[in-house]
Amino acid sequence: MKRPEFSFTPWLLLLPAMVLLIGFTHYPAVATIWHSFFATPKGGNPAPFVGLENYALMIDDPVFWQALTNNLWFALGTIPLSIALAILMALWVNDRLAGRGFLRLAYFTPTVLPMIAVANIWLFFYTPQYGLLEQITQALGFPSHNWLGNPDTVLGAMIVVAIWKEAGFFMIFYLAALQQISPTLAEAAGLEGASRWQYFWRVQFALLMPTTLFVLINALINSFRLVDHIFVMTKGGPNNASSLLLYYIYEVGFSFWDSAYAAALTVVLLIVLGLVAIVKFRILDRRTHYQ
Amino acid sequence: MRRFVLKSMVTLAVAAALGSAPALAADPVEISLYYPVAVGGPVTKTIDTMVSDFEKENPDIKIKAVYAGTYQESIVKALTAYKSGTPPTLAVLLSTDLFTLIDEDAIVPIDSVATAPADKEWIGGFYKAFMENSQTQGKTWGIPFQRSTIVMFWNKSLFKEAGLDPEQGPKTWEETVAAAKKLTKTDANGNVSQWGIKIPSTGFAYWIFQGMTTPNDTILMNGDGTQTYFNKPGAVEALQNWVDLSAKHKVMPGGVIEWGTTPKDFLEQKAAMVWTTTGNLTNLRANASFPFGVAMLPAIKHPGSPTGGGNFYLFNKTSPEQQKAALKFVRWSTEPQRAAQWSIATGYVATRPDAWETPEMKKYLQDVPAAGVARDQLQYSVAELSTHDNQRVTKALNDNIQAALSGTKTPQAALDDAQKDADRILRRFR
Numbered sequence: 001m002k003r004p005e006f007s008f009t010p011w012l013l014l015l016p017a018m019v020l021l022i023g024f025t026h027y028p029a030v031a032t033i034w035h036s037f038f039a040t041p042k043g044g045n046p047a048p049f050v051g052l053e054n055y056a057l058m059i060d061d062p063v064f065w066q067a068l069t070n071n072l073w074f075a076l077g078t079i080p081l082s083i084a085l086a087i088l089m090a091l092w093v094n095d096r097l098a099g100r101g102f103l104r105l106a107y108f109t110p111t112v113l114p115m116i117a118v119a120n121i122w123l124f125f126y127t128p129q130y131g132l133l134e135q136i137t138q139a140l141g142f143p144s145h146n147w148l149g150n151p152d153t154v155l156g157a158m159i160v161v162a163i164w165k166e167a168g169f170f171m172i173f174y175l176a177a178l179q180q181i182s183p184t185l186a187e188a189a190g191l192e193g194a195s196r197w198q199y200f201w202r203v204q205f206a207l208l209m210p211t212t213l214f215v216l217i218n219a220l221i222n223s224f225r226l227v228d229h230i231f232v233m234t235k236g237g238p239n240n241a242s243s244l245l246l247y248y249i250y251e252v253g254f255s256f257w258d259s260a261y262a263a264a265l266t267v268v269l270l271i272v273l274g275l276v277a278i279v280k281f282r283i284l285d286r287r288t289h290y291q
Numbered sequence: 292m293r294r295f296v297l298k299s300m301v302t303l304a305v306a307a308a309l310g311s312a313p314a315l316a317a318d319p320v321e322i323s324l325y326y327p328v329a330v331g332g333p334v335t336k337t338i339d340t341m342v343s344d345f346e347k348e349n350p351d352i353k354i355k356a357v358y359a360g361t362y363q364e365s366i367v368k369a370l371t372a373y374k375s376g377t378p379p380t381l382a383v384l385l386s387t388d389l390f391t392l393i394d395e396d397a398i399v400p401i402d403s404v405a406t407a408p409a410d411k412e413w414i415g416g417f418y419k420a421f422m423e424n425s426q427t428q429g430k431t432w433g434i435p436f437q438r439s440t441i442v443m444f445w446n447k448s449l450f451k452e453a454g455l456d457p458e459q460g461p462k463t464w465e466e467t468v469a470a471a472k473k474l475t476k477t478d479a480n481g482n483v484s485q486w487g488i489k490i491p492s493t494g495f496a497y498w499i500f501q502g503m504t505t506p507n508d509t510i511l512m513n514g515d516g517t518q519t520y521f522n523k524p525g526a527v528e529a530l531q532n533w534v535d536l537s538a539k540h541k542v543m544p545g546g547v548i549e550w551g552t553t554p555k556d557f558l559e560q561k562a563a564m565v566w567t568t569t570g571n572l573t574n575l576r577a578n579a580s581f582p583f584g585v586a587m588l589p590a591i592k593h594p595g596s597p598t599g600g601g602n603f604y605l606f607n608k609t610s611p612e613q614q615k616a617a618l619k620f621v622r623w624s625t626e627p628q629r630a631a632q633w634s635i636a637t638g639y640v641a642t643r644p645d646a647w648e649t650p651e652m653k654k655y656l657q658d659v660p661a662a663g664v665a666r667d668q669l670q671y672s673v674a675e676l677s678t679h680d681n682q683r684v685t686k687a688l689n690d691n692i693q694a695a696l697s698g699t700k701t702p703q704a705a706l707d708d709a710q711k712d713a714d715r716i717l718r719r720f721r
Contacts, residue, residue: 042394063690124552127552128544129484129486129556130559138482146544146545146547148547149492149545149547149549151546235494237547237689237690238493238547238694238697239694255686256683256686257395
């Protein structure tokens, strides 16, 4: 019997990718889970093991629950709307029309701009009295509204910013996918007398399914990842009405310096994102028709 | 044997030569300084000029000044650097970060380095109101640098329009409410086009709140940073006053008011009176198209306000030479004349009485009498809210103040909740 010969070359070829993956993905994830079982070390003392105390604390922490609920609403608000908008915009700029390049550029611009910069602009859109939004509503005779200062409207205002930021990005994927669809299908549908809606719903949308799946996953991840504008516009306020999970993790980690509790919160975020990945690979992938 | 002796002698000679060389050439001591920028204006340039002037006078010290972002970003950077073993020698951080820094063992007491009698005298020369949250446990941990307090700015032309005395700002809470009622204007659609007053409530709500509790004879915490008194009757009354401005008197917009846009609201003449930090004085002076006045915060039982802003801190895990060099810079930059220049350039309050006696400052006061208001208010000032686990405690208070202002809780319930949270957080420090 000859043992299979050990060869360095494949490992060497894998090395760069492995170093990056382990160093920046696997090690931090495992270390986070590990740290979440300890208390935060103070003043050079070693961290004492506390088991599940951080998680028990989390169950009693109303701010955590509010951030999580806010995050679910944030996801529910941003995902369907930004996808629908992206499809709409893609269908429009896919047609032959004058100034198409300019229109595509306009839709894509929000994606290119840094979030911190645009959040500062949006801050003044929402400002009461002389903000852009106020000037429009006042010209139409509607009452004045403090959009960011009211717990009932602040999350909605944040959702609008996120949709504005994301929809153009998703549009690019839809546009690319639409251009892959053979024009013969449109001709065939035309011969069969299909309406514009039937053609969209039965042919285009069905063929766009793989793209929709990809975009859906991205949108889901973004809804847990996109918090830059919260820093600039609301700092999670008023009274945590716009606090999202990742923002709360930052607050606990770098304002309160409670790294252990922040680790426990991060584990929750990891679990949520892990679930998203499982749903994608196990369920949705099987039901999608790839060409 | 002889060769061995010879060899060791040569080694010794070389070692001696190498060892003594730096002492002769006097290698400059390198120190680093982290500082934030929290107000408008060219603060970075001012700091750079200060550093290069200092280096010219002290060629044996090199300072690497690092702009570290906002106050919050600065403490994140400084503490992260400290935890990774490369702390800055010196950092300007919030005076309220005191207990956080002590709990992390990140700073050394200033008086452990400043031991000479002249140093002691220098430490004693700052305003008492500023030293209140620079000292605890019988030691001095911070040296006041970019310190501020809250004042009320009022728009003189709008006062005149409303038939009020443009040269006289309101002095008491009742006068403020009465003036604000006259200054609030409603258009044909029933929309308010000009508010009487805007008191911001994002970010620093607890600090602004102290501007209402202090005049009401209520202190919110003890000096050891282990107790808070959020739901004392005086505090509840103060929060009720604040809520009433929009809920009852309708002179302030409802909900939470953004800290960052408040100076802009004032400049756009959408608010006739605003509360903000003295640090905004230079910015407002440069950009206002109308004459404005600066007043102390309205008195309730007496005038009063919290101090705020940043202190110099000396970091742990730095060499004694570096700490000495850093102290030298701190002393240099708080000398009367320099404190005066810094105050004029930024709008921060000069931190020592002798700085106000310099000819430069006297001339500035003649041109801008408003700058003296902050100084006069100092005698009524108390320390900014600061406890152990500071940011968590202040967040508990901030959140509940915002809940009261947006009408989801009554002031009493909100402050009871805040106190309960603070008790839970502070239990382990008692």
